[in-house]
Amino acid sequence: MTVWDRPEPPTRPTPLDRERIVAAAIALADEGGLEAVSLRKVAARLDAGPMRLYGYISTKEELFDLMVDEVHAEILPEERPGDWREALRGHAHRTRRATLRHEWLADLLGGRLTLGPNALAVSETMLSALDGLADVDTVMRAVATVSAYTTGAIRREIADLRSERATGLSKLDWQRAHGPHVSRMLATGRFPALAKAMHEGAEVDAETSFSTGLEWVLDAVATKLAPLPG
Structure with a gap:
């Protein structure tokens, strides 16, 4: 039985429910990343005993699932997309913006299908926008392809942000610090394509x-999508 199917315990003297638990966990993760989240720390933030939380959530993995699904509410479109391209584009940009607000989400994107109601609604929006444009397997592959790009690009961006904070160096500062080494390597003539990219490429x-x-x-x-016959 999933955490979404399992009923919550009866109300007790100290108000507590999954909504409050998840909100507290997200606040902790926003402040210090996933490593800052534990059932003990969430309970402390809610001024409740840790054992109280086990009536609502069995494991930290369940808590992460609930956190991801809560953020998916921010990814849901407010209006029905006009076409498949708008649907997939909008989903990608909303996912990026949500992850920039909640950097820990980058560590949980991808992998197994998220089964919470908000995540399922997000998937339904994307799949329905492609309905009738190709067979089901092609539609699924199209969504997976865009999602893979989105996840990879977001993770790289978040990794860069974390690196800047960890080193105290901006991207420009890092380039300046490593510039002499890179210049010496490029001067050997062993990396002509890389040299051209670095000298002529736009930032x-x-x-x-x-x-x-x-x-x-x-x-x-788009090259793989075509209306189904008949």
């Missing part, structure tokens, strides 16, 4: 890079 911000890559992926998906 773009994270949002522009994400948007450009996403449009390329959507263009590729």
Whole structure:
């Protein structure tokens, strides 16, 4: 039985429910990452005994599932998308914005299908936007392809942000610090393609890079979609 199927315990003198537990856990994760979340710390924030929480949540993994599903409420579109491309594009951008608000989400994106009601509603929105454009397997592959790009790009962006905080160096500061080494390596002539990319390539911000890559992926998906016969 999943955490969503299991009923909550009866009300007790100290008010407690899964909604309050999840809100406290998200606040802790927003402040200190997933490593800051434990049932003991959540209970302390709620001024409740740790054993009280086990009536609502059996494991920390269940708590993470509930946290992810709660953030999926932020990813749900407010209006029905106009077409499949708008649906997948909107989902990608909303997922990125939600992860920038809740960096810990980057560590939990991907993997097994999230079964919470908000996550299922997000999946339904994307799949329904592609309904009738191709066979089911192609539709599933299209959604998976865009999701894989989205997850990978977001994780890379979050990794860069964490690296900046850990080292105290911005991307530009890091490039300056390592510039002499890179220049010596490129001067050997062993890396001509890399040298050309570094000398001639344009520097773009994270949002522009994400948007450009996403449009390329959507263009590729479009070549695989065609209305089903009859």
